Amino acid sequence: MTTQVRKCPKCFQLMWLTENQYELLDESIVRAKCPHCGSTVRFTLVSQGDNAAGPKMGH
Numbered sequence: 587m588t589t590q591v592r593k594c595p596k597c598f599q600l601m602w603l604t605e606n607q608y609e610l611l612d613e614s615i616v617r618a619k620c621p622h623c624g625s626t627v628r629f630t631l632v633s634q635g636d637n638a639a640g641p642k643m644g645h
């Protein structure tokens with residue numbers, strides 16, 4: 587696993603998560619705690635290399 591950079595859906599700040607700051611719930615689902623607001627957030631890991639089927643673009 588590598589460092590993940592995600593924007594928190596609650597406080598909209600970037601979360602830099604090293605591999606011991608998040609945990610895999612599933613093969614592609616990650617749970618982490620936002621270091622800014624303390625919210626528990628989940629996000630999907632996007633596999634690299636192959637085209638990810640149907641990328642979900644939020645707004």
Ligand SMILES: [Zn+2]
Pocket residue numbers: 594595596597598599620621622623624625
């Ligand atoms: Zn947050």
